[in-house]
Every structure is written in structure tokens, then in C-alpha cells.
Amino acid sequence: MERVKILVVDDESRMRKLVKDFLVKSNFEVLEAENGEEAVDMFFAQKDIALLILDVMMPKMDGWQVCREIRQYSKVPIIMLTAKSDERDELLGFELGVDEYISKPFSPKILVARVEAILRRTNQQEEVSLEIGGIVIDKTAHQVKIDGQSIDLSVKEFELLSYFVENKGVALSREKILNNVWNYDYFGDARTIDTHVKKLRSKMGEKGEYIKTIWGMGYKFEVQA
């Protein structure tokens, strides 16, 4: 099992180190950013950050702003660190979708407990396996079965199919696919998608037809005729 990534954002390196130490001990992988801008960049460059811990007070871009920017694209859980309890702006946080506040100073146990609670809560909602039209995608096992028959997919193919299934019925532009399945900073040829779609379709046999071409637009995964 791969370790869960947490991004810690604080301008004080001592604080970052402190938080990091606690989390690393609890077997999380910790990334650090020392200001809001760096945090946002890092979040979108990395694709699999499971939780953010944000200091409210930071130069350049404060925690609220980071929260806003990230919430435009992601529902990743966010914990806010506040110096005093009156720095907590519950109202603003509510609007922005903050999951939890922790006031400094905090005990290591509290921090880890909250992090684990939130991850447990959110992971429950996340589906581990998707099923549609005889296609079963097991994200944990990284395996796909079609009518009970396991098929071999490369990583990209797997991710692409997952993305399609997660967005079944939704018309997806190539650009959108690129931004979601490929890394945010990938600037290659959009035709790459076509090639992967071709392979996916062929590996999926007759169920490959579920991946529909929308001319001049992109693709759409849909089960009905």
C-alpha cells in the first residue's frame, strides 16, 4: 500500500518540520510548501495529494486564498491552522469548504487524530470499485474485468478508462481529458489521447463501443445504445 500524501503549507519552517515529523511517524508522506503560491502549484503538479494542511497567515497568498483556488478544481480535504481561536473565521471557512480547524499550539496526537478522522471520512465516500455495463474497475487492485474476465491495461489506459467511467455520460473534451488524466503540466500532442482510446477500445472488445467519439469535441463514455 502506497503512503498517503499530505501537503503542509506554512511560512515558518519550524512549524512545517514539526507537523511533518508527527505525520511521518504516523506513516504519511509529507510534502512542504512555504507559501500559498507554491502550495497551489505543487497541488496541481502532484496529482495524488490526499489532504492539505494550511496555515491561515502567510505572506503572498494566505490560507483562505489557497483554499479558494484549490476549491475551484478539487474537493481535497483541507485543515486550517490558526494561531488563535479568534483567527478562525468559521463563516468564511464554511463558504470555502474548510473541513477542520486546529489552533496553535496543538498536540501531536490531536493533529494526527484529526487527519486520520478526515481521511477515513472522505475515503469512505470514495468508491474503490466502479461498475458499469459489465465493466468492473477495481482501483485498489488496479484491475479491470469485463464480464468477469480480467484484461490487461497499462497505467495510462487504466487511468483513462477510470476517468471515462467516473464521468460516464459526460462529453469530455480532449483538453479536459489531458488535464485530468495526464499531469497538469503536460503539453504534448492531444492526438495522444486518440491512440490510447484506440488501444482501450481494442482491449475492451465489443464493449469498446461504449467509448463514443463526439466529432469535433472529444469522447464520451456511455453504456446505452
Added chain:
Amino acid sequence: MERVKILVVDDESRMRKLVKDFLVKSNFEVLEAENGEEAVDMFFAQKDIALLILDVMMPKMDGWQVCREIRQYSKVPIIMLTAKSDERDELLGFELGVDEYISKPFSPKILVARVEAILRRTNQQEEVSLEIGGIVIDKTAHQVKIDGQSIDLSVKEFELLSYFVENKGVALSREKILNNVWNYDYFGDARTIDTHVKKLRSKMGEKGEYIKTIWGMGYKFEVQA
């Protein structure tokens, strides 16, 4: 961007004014009703009310009843105002599809925050689909159905039809259509529109007649005869 309409229902005019003031400050458009009957009538007369704020205790028809009547036809978000927290009937509310409770007295900020949170939440889930005269345009799926029957449209045709439907009843000059459906830097033949209109009409069968020619001016989408 047009302002979002909220209907506030309470028998006390002071309370209505209070709520209204807060919401207007946050740039909502506020309609008022002073009892349940009026609220229901108003809701169905107005077509585009985005949210209801209902007092539970009202003469004639209480908040629960209003909720029931409206829920038969609409999924519009509903916030209930309760005098005391024990007036909240969570169970009943759950059945009726109440989205949120706010107990009086409440702070203006909380009210506005909840309203905005709910609108954000529901707008996300809301399908981007337009419906008129048996024509359903699902922008997400990039699909058009006529009387439940899916029809194939090219991208331009799809966009053109969407534009027409979004501007139903409005006479649209060719220039305007060109500027909105085509890129603003398109300098081709305006006759191109005619061709697309022709195709659209034919693909839409008898409903093609909804696209009306306005002589010497352009086109108009309109459902009635």
C-alpha cells in the same frame, strides 16, 4: 449575469424585511410572500426562483405544507426558519426534502453563508440541461432529445440550437448569431447560418418549425404557434 432570485416567506413583515435586506446586500434578488398560499402561487408563477426561505409557523398554510406542495413539482432548495431549535422536525424535514434549517434568531452572515453554500452545492449537481417544447438539450452529455428520442447533431448544430433555446423568444440577427455561435473573428459568409438552420430544421423534424425566419432580420426560436 442576472441576479439569483430568492423567495422569502414569512408572515411577519419585519422578519421578511430583515432577511431581504441581508440578501439584497449580497446581490440576490428577493421576492416576498406573507403566507403559504401566496408562496406557492408565486413560486409557480415565477419560473426561475432559485431558492426558498420558509418560516415554519405561518397562518393558513405552514412551512411544511408549502414544502410538500412545491416538492411535488420541483427540487428547488428550501431553507426552513424555525423559532426554536425544538421546532425543527428533522425527520419530517428529511422526508420533505428540506435542505437546511436556520434557527431564529440568526446572524445575517450565517444566513447568507448558508444560502450561498446551498446554491453552490445544488448548482454543481444540477444538470446543465435546457428543456422547451419537448426539446431537451443536455449540455453535459452533449446530447439533444426530441420527445425523448435522441438525435445526432454536429457540434455547430448543437451550439446553434443551444443558442437559440437560450434565447428563446428573442429575435436574433445573423450578425449576432455569428458573433455568439461562431468565433468573433469569423468573417465568412452569413449565408452559412442559413445552411445550418436548414440542417437543424430537417433534423428536428416537425419541431424544426420552432426556428422561425424573421424576414430581413434573422431568426427566432419560439415554441408557440
Added chain:
DNA sequence: TAAAACCATGTAAAATCTGTGAAAACTTTT
């Protein structure tokens, strides 16, 4: 009512896009 202005339609050319195969560039495994 005739002329002028304008629209609908069919046809065909032009532009655009997709599917495919093959090869190049990378990664990972052996």
C-alpha cells in the same frame, strides 16, 4: 404588380477531424 431584396435548398468544394499503423522516445525489468 413589378422590381428589389432576401431566404431556402441542393450541390460540391474546402476545411477539419478521427482512426490507424508504425516508428521513435522513454521506462522498467531482466
Added chain:
DNA sequence: AAAAGTTTTCACAGATTTTACATGGTTTTA
């Protein structure tokens, strides 16, 4: 370091869409 596998690029053919244009019909205007 070679082999095996994966991902990306590229180019071409075929398919589809978009556009232009000519013709004939319709509406307006004078």
C-alpha cells in the same frame, strides 16, 4: 546493458463537417 513494455509522436487515408455558391422561390416595397 539488453530486452521488454509503455507512452508519445507522426503522417496518411478516410470520414465528417463546414462553407461557398448558384438557383429558384418568397416577401417586401414602391
